[in-house]
Amino acid sequence: MFLTKITKRLFIYLVFVDSGIRTGTDVLKALALGARAVLIGRPILYGLACGGQDGVRRVLDILKRELVYDMACCGLTSIDQINKDILYKH
Numbered sequence: 001m002f003l004t005k006i007t008k009r010l011f012i013y014l015v016f017v018d019s020g021i022r023t024g025t026d027v028l029k030a031l032a033l034g035a036r037a038v039l040i041g042r043p044i045l046y047g048l049a050c051g052g053q054d055g056v057r058r059v060l061d062i063l064k065r066e067l068v069y070d071m072a073c074c075g076l077t078s079i080d081q082i083n084k085d086i087l088y089k090h
């Protein structure tokens with residue numbers, strides 16, 4: 001009984017979004033919706049196929065640049081500041 005209570009109290013849900021992340025904007029939206037992290041598959045493979053290690057680095061650089069740009073457009077300077085308030089529902 002006691003352990004159950006402790007377990008319930010300490011239980012933390014971490015949400016990872018997998019599939020379909022193609023731009024830094026996708027990353028921003030997933031984090032804003034509450035994801036702790038995103039998983040990226042095919043874009044990394046495309047980078048690898050086209051340019052090897054440098055290609056993978058380039059894909060990650062592009063995604064990071066897009067994410068930082070979009071964060072700046074929302075007035076954010078840190079990942080910690082991302083929350084659902086930046087989302088606009090229409």
Ligand SMILES: Cc1cc2nc3c(=O)[nH]c(=O)nc-3n(C[C@H](O)[C@H](O)[C@H](O)COP(=O)(O)O)c2cc1C
Pocket residue numbers: 018019020021039040041042043045
């Ligand atoms: C070539 C390839 C092989 C994969 N193999 C596995 C696998 O063996 N097991 C698995 O759980 N997911 C596998 N996945 C799925 C990836 O782990 C990941 O969920 C997915 O690629 C992410 O979506 P994205 O490609 O749209 O970014 C594979 C994906 C690709 C493209």
